Structure formats: structure tokens, C-alpha cells
Amino acid sequence: MSERIRVLLADDHALVLEGLRALLDQTPDIEVVATVQNGDELLKVLESRQVDVVVLDLEMPYHGFTALAEIRRRQLPVRVLVLTAFGDGESLQTAIELNAEGFALKTESPRQTVEAIRQVASGHLVYPRAAQRWLAARWGRSTSPGHDLSPREWEVLAHVARGLTNAEIAAALTVSENTVRFHLKNIFEKLHVSNRTEAAAWYFRHMPADRYRGRRL
């Protein structure tokens, strides 16, 4: 059984939160763990709750893009789908510059938003077609495998390298085995490897100088 995608909705329009939540609550593979109406609340919730995908309105007070920049600065292990009414070039630029994983529009069907949440949760970059060229230009020089591993993924990878099983890693990180499998799948994709042995070998070649990026295991 696959695990549900834990989603946090961040939008200053209470109506939108209500409508989108009503739709997502009916979607079996998605769980809305919280809704917030400003960037400050968003960062507080992210400190205490495990969230897979933040659906973020960029126009939110204590601006959405300020919150997104802060999420990246703190390296919070969460993916961000920007949801905005503005499909203009500048909105796309902002999302790309702030490394959002996806960009969805309120001027398109909410069904597309739901699908974009799934795509972002599974590790894809979800952007309009024309933005791909700009994304490639931005990332083209730095897309060596592993450059985008999150701190959490580094932790999981370190345990894998030490030979721990999924159950042991789950216990060490106090998460479910499904979560560990989810992280592993993403790690394999990011490193372009197909199994634990290859991932461990990659780790020993690229182990960070501070061993676990300052995090205790």
C-alpha cells in the first residue's frame, strides 16, 4: 500500500483553502495536514509537522515568495508547488529562481492542481513547456547527480551506506518504513543509481566533509 501524500495548503484566501481542501479530502492518496494563511504560519507548521508538498500561493501576505526563500535557506525537506492566479513570465521566473518544484495555475482546472501535487510529490519538476528551456539553462551547469539531495535524504543515504535495513533506518529516524522507501526511491533517481550497493558506493565517494552535514544520526 502506498503512503498518502501529506500536503500543506498555504493561501490567504480562506475560500480557496476551503474549496481545495474539500476536493483533496476526497482524494484517497492525498492528506491535507494543515492549512495556513500567511508565510509566518507556514514556517511554524513546517517546523513541527512532516509535510511532503506545500501548495503555496505566491501572493500571500508575509509574501509567499519570502516564505519559499526561507524554506530553501533552511533546507527544509519539503517540495513546493506554487499555485497562483498569475501565469505571466515574471511569476514563472520567480518560481524558477526560488527553486519551486512545480507551478500550477488557479486559472486552470483544480484537477490539474491535484495532478501537479502528485507529480511534485513523486520527484518531478512540473512546469509549463516553455519554462523547460529556462530551467535547463538554470540547472544545466549544476545537474551533477546528487546536487539536489535534501538533508533528510543525506541522512537516509548515510544509514544505507552503513548497511542498515529499511526497518532499522525507519526506527533510527522515527518514521515509517514507507517513508524510508519513498526517500530511497528519490535518492536512487537523483543519484542515477538502481540499488543500495550503488547508492552506498556513491555516498563513500561524495561523503560530505562534515560527514553528515552537521546532523546527528
Added chain:
Amino acid sequence: MSGKTDTVPHRLLSLTEEELSRIILDIHDGPVQYLFTALSLLTRIQNDIADDPSKADLLPSLAQVAVLLESSLYEIKFFLGTFRPPEFRRRSLVSIIEGLVLQHEEWTGNTVELVVEDIPHDVALPVKIALYRILQEALSNAYRHAGVDRQWVRLWSDGAFICLEVVDRGRGFTPPPLDEATHEREAHIGLRGMRDRVALLNGEFHLASKPGEGTRIVVKVPAHV
């Protein structure tokens, strides 16, 4: 900005963009949020009754409502995107032009070959606004009238001037005499708007086009007005 920038025509350029921003925000905060929410709730209802044979007769009407709501949002999307000013004060000229090219490519499926050469970072606000709106009009004209799916845009500096060139190899046209008030066709209004924006900045506007030979627009304006 220098004191000279604060002349009435220059202030009008910024004021117009600020008024547009306010209108756009009203539409953003009102109708877009209502329509998106309505569509979310409607989608939920459609999903709820999809497997209930006793409600099957409702589905076509609900689908029709969904199409109407989606069409409204679709039209608003292009209105917002066309008129919403970018953050002229925060962004550089190059960034603003790149954003516009990205938007044009996304909306039209066309390809724009953009070349940017040595543009100073501190271009005056009215110049950024004018070049943005001129390029928007030029790309839009090329898309609607030239019948080709590729445009070339070059932006470079020449001493104290910024130059912008927009080229397509489409069907071209015979340039109208823009000074005569009798030519009020939509495309001509657009051309006159471009020329007037350049004139406000004491710049130069050149249009070269012939039937069958494409169109080339070159604009030269002072970087600091």
C-alpha cells in the same frame, strides 16, 4: 533615478502601470479566487456522484457548468498576464525582457531567439516600462500577423543608449503613414503606441517591412532619461 526623470510624461508612464496593477489585483483577489473555489467544489460534487446511477442525469449539466467556469478563468488568465506589470522597480531590464519572452513562448508556442549584450543594470524606470510594452506589442503583432512561429529579439547598449530590435521573417506589410489620424486599424494603433512611447523618451523608432519580406523594428532610447 535622476531628477530629470520626474517630468510629467515620465510620471504618467509609471502612474499608468501603477493603476493597472491595482485593477489587476482587484480581479486577482475577487473573481479568480471565487471561480477557482467554485470549480474545486464542483469537481468534488462531480466525483461524488460519478458512480451513482440515480444522479447520472445531472452529470451533463455539471460538466457544462465546469466548462463555463474554466472558460471564464482561461480568458482572465490572458487578461491578467497581458496587463499585469512586472516588478519594474525591483527587476533589471534584462530580467524583465526575459520574463516577457518566456511568457510569449508559453502562450503562443512560438520560439524567440533572444540575444542580450552588455546592458547596464541601472536603466531608468520609464525606459524599462517603454521597452517592455514595445516588445510586448511587437511580439504580439508578429504572432498575430506574420504567420511564422519564430522571432528574433536583440537588446544591446550603444553608448548612453539602449537599443532593441525585433525581427520576423513573416509575411510583412506596407508600413502605414502613422502620422495621419485616419488610420485607426488595430495594428496601426499598436504601431503608433510604440512610436509614441519612444517619442516620450526622445528616442528613435524605425520600422522596416514589405509584403513577403518580414518585419524589423528597431528602437533606440537613452538609458537614463
